[in-house]
Amino acid sequence: MKQQLPTLEEEKKLWSKGQRFVIGVDEVGRGPLAGPVVAAACYFSFENDEARQEILDLGIKDSKFVSPKKREKIFNFLISSNSVKYGIGVIDEVTIDKINILQASLLAMKDAIEDLKMENFEGAYALIDGRDVIPNVQMSQKAIIKGDGKVLSIAAASILAKVTRDKMMEEYAKKYPQYLFEKHKGYGTKLHMEAIKEHGPCEIHRKSFLHM
Secondary structure (H helix, E strand, O other): OOOOOOEOHHHHHHHHOOOOEEEEEEEEOOOOOEOOEEEEEEEEOOOOHHHHHHHHOOOOOOHHHOOHHHHHHHHHHHHHOOOEEEEEEEEOHHHHHHHOHHHHHHHHHHHHHHOOOOOOOOOEEEEEEOOOOOOOOOOEEEEEOOHHHOEHHHHHHHHHHHHHHHHHHHHHHHHOHHHOHHHHOOOOOHHHHHHHHHHOOOOOEOOOOOOO
């Protein structure tokens, strides 16, 4: 059975109620043993039906179900499109260890929204992937479980966050080549666990995840 693509239905409902900016928010990197958690926030600002169709034709869906090559293609389109406004939030491993991964994820989402650099949040509404809304954000919000598989703006945010984080981990791989971060992006694969066993943890490992 063909997987259903995320739609604009949630956005359309809110647009029809006068919410001008419907912001999809998602994070990537809650599970890895190393590196940051990265969030993205984005909203669509379509000039016309043609621009809307262009976004729909990309085949955007939850980043976990998009190949790296296609993710990169969608990412490059999103960051250069006049129809997409986006922000990125990054919380490093030191902060993750200090405040825990859930709070770090929510903080990354807050930072991503602030990175949109909106003058004010009047007419803005955030759709958040997951169970939790974001603390200390002055706008209406709705948490949607598995939202990255249902809501187009959340799915777009998931790809923005995923590609951003992957690029960061590829840069870390140059600094710490012994861990092969370019292959597993910090997740707890057999390859990664063997590298930690051989070399011990490095600066970007999450000490709380390794029970140190």
